[in-house]
Amino acid sequence: METDFLYGIILGMKLDKKIFEIIFHARGGQGAKTAAELLAQAALKEEKFIQAFPDFGPERTGAPMKTFVRVSNEPIKTHEPVVDPDVVVILDETLLGTIDATKNLDENEAMIVNTTSNREMVKQKTGFVGNIYPIDATGLSMEVIGEPRPNTAILGKLLKVSEIVKLENVVDVFREKYTGKIGAEKTEKNILAIEKAYDSL
Amino acid sequence: MMNNSKKIALTGGAAAAEALKQINPDVMPVYPITPQTPIVETFAKFVADGEAATEMIEVESEHSAMSAAVGASAAGARTMTASSSQGILLMAEILPIAFGTRLPILMLVSARAISAPINIHGDHQDVMFVRDSGWIQIFSENAQEVYDNTFIALRLAEKVRLPAMVIMDGFQTSHSVENLEILENSVVKNFVGEYQSKNNLLDFENPKSFGPVSLPNSYFEFKRAQIEAMKEAETEYKNICHEYGKISGRNYDYFESYKLDDAEKAIVVAGSTAGTAKMAVDELREQGEKVGLLKIKLFRPFPYDKIAEALKNVKNIAVFDRTVSFGSKPPIYSEVVECLYMIRDTKYIIQPYIYGLGGREIFKEDIKKIFQENWDGKETKYIGLK
Structure with missing residues (x-):
């Protein structure tokens, strides 16, 4: 059903807000930027308006980094960093104690964490009382892809939680962009990881 | 087409x-x-x-x-x-x-x-x-x-x-x-x-x-x-x-006027911050405040008389520069002052602001606050300076 808002169906978040905003917290090299851009390109397929951009700090492998995504049914004018996210995705659980991932995250909003811990343990670590969705994205990617690629797997979880874009569009975009780069076999494995994470809720 | x-x-x-x-x-x-x-x-x-x-x-x-x-x-x-x-x-x-x-x-x-x-x-x-x-x-x-x-x-x-x-x-x-x-x-x-x-x-x-x-x-x-x-x-x-x-189908001009027609206060800005500032203008307009924006596009040659015409009815103007001109006033500010100097019979208040140097973020909320500030045009002010 088409609504004025992008996410009336999901978590009942700030319904006066017409732009859905995501912050990915990760370490350089974990593919947060790739995940953000995949999401943005999939939203484009649905004729939505998007922005995807990293927090412009020094880029070093292993250093904490942030990347932002905005999705809207209307043109997006702002160029400020995302300060009031609807969903926060944490690709590296070692960041949990060091970053302020819960800043401006309300209790009816969501935090998705790549971790082997359960919901209660994440809650204790972060103090976040809202919706926590833990997923062992690294473990899943090791199992399915054979490599630690938590970014694609966690995307599946994000789609399930937020319904921000359709799974099939992310899959299509991934196939279009990556078959030439990483080959058909690895592409399909990554897609399987996205689908498995999507179904794991 | x-x-x-x-x-x-x-x-x-x-x-x-x-x-x-x-x-x-x-x-x-x-x-x-x-x-x-x-x-x-x-x-x-x-x-x-x-x-x-x-x-x-x-x-x-x-x-x-x-x-x-x-x-x-x-x-x-x-x-x-x-x-x-x-x-x-x-x-x-x-x-x-x-x-x-x-x-x-x-x-x-x-x-x-x-x-x-x-x-x-x-x-x-x-x-x-x-x-x-x-x-x-x-x-x-x-x-x-x-x-x-x-x-x-x-x-x-x-x-x-x-x-x-x-x-x-x-x-x-x-x-x-x-x-x-x-x-x-x-x-x-x-x-x-x-x-x-x-x-x-x-x-x-x-x-x-x-x-x-x-x-x-x-x-x-x-x-x-x-x-x-x-x-x-x-x-x-x-x-x-x-x-x-x-x-x-995209029509461009020397600059972009955004909700400027009846504006009592307006910001002049160039580049990506114009987008963020438009959001600030939209939200303040919803609260009934008569604010607007002029976005610089063609900077050289500078279209003095066109900008003077666009701003002539706005008495309070803040000019955002993302540059310092050391020992001088910031460049876009100086150009806007020159524009309004051409309109001799009106007194304008033009306030210079410097923002965003070296990648410092500027937020919509900052810009909304700037609109609420009293502009006297006496000294250059700084947005987001720690």
Whole structure:
């Protein structure tokens, strides 16, 4: 059903807000930027308006980094960093104690964490009382892809939680962009990881 | 007309490279290391994949990149390059030579900070440093404008035989993925046409001198003629924007007026922050406040009388500059003061603000607060300074 808002169906978040905003917290090299851009390109397929951009700090492998995504049914004018996210995705659980991932995250909003811990343990670590969705994205990617690629797997979880874009569009975009780069076999494995994470809720 | 455009999402840098690919320039001399941007990297891939037939010349410095561009352009080649930050400063010696030789070189710029201290994040200090070099300068708010301005600037440069810079905000635009609509190749090809240089170094039938000495008995007259060329650029810019509007459906002007008609307070700003400021204006308008915005697009030549006309009924104006002019007032502020000085019978309050140096963020909430502040225009104020 088409609504004025992008996410009336999901978590009942700030319904006066017409732009859905995501912050990915990760370490350089974990593919947060790739995940953000995949999401943005999939939203484009649905004729939505998007922005995807990293927090412009020094880029070093292993250093904490942030990347932002905005999705809207209307043109997006702002160029400020995302300060009031609807969903926060944490690709590296070692960041949990060091970053302020819960800043401006309300209790009816969501935090998705790549971790082997359960919901209660994440809650204790972060103090976040809202919706926590833990997923062992690294473990899943090791199992399915054979490599630690938590970014694609966690995307599946994000789609399930937020319904921000359709799974099939992310899959299509991934196939279009990556078959030439990483080959058909690895592409399909990554897609399987996205689908498995999507179904794991 | 617009049926054949395609909706895609690209970074501003990639949007510039896409436009360059569609133009398919003859020569592109580049020095592709930091602080270079994805523009050259993306375009080089197009060339390697055979999607553009451009002769890319990798040189040993930005000074050499601009020198090679001068040579190529003088030889009649449609010539482009890209640069940023210290790279532009290293080109600075050659920029007025490209101008004085009347060479329509196009440069894509991700505007960034300059040293010291070392910083390659977004602000406007590099392009403002060379604002008197004789280059046409056009600012872009987002990836769409980067793409569109590239064609407009090229046509303008070649029409008036002056070099031009298309300016995007470093990182905020150059590295952010945003929606844009691109034109079909044939439409672009038709709009930019084939480049025919007026004076060609390699035209042996009609030999000419390039780079001559001009002594006190003639130099002044050269400069006077160059001033005229810049004036002509102002007139032609409007014509070319109009023509571009017909093929793209996107109509551009010297600047953009946003909710300015009945505004009592207005901000003047260039680049990506104009988008954030529009959000602030929208929200304050919803609360009944009469606020507006004027977004600078064509900065060189500066359209004084048009901006004076647009701002004449706004008594309170804040000008946002992302540059410092040390020992002086910030550059866009100074231009706006000059505009309003032309309207002698009204007293205006014009408040200078400096923001965003070295990539410092500016938020919608900051801008809303600025609108609430009392502007007296006495001293330069700073947004987001710790």
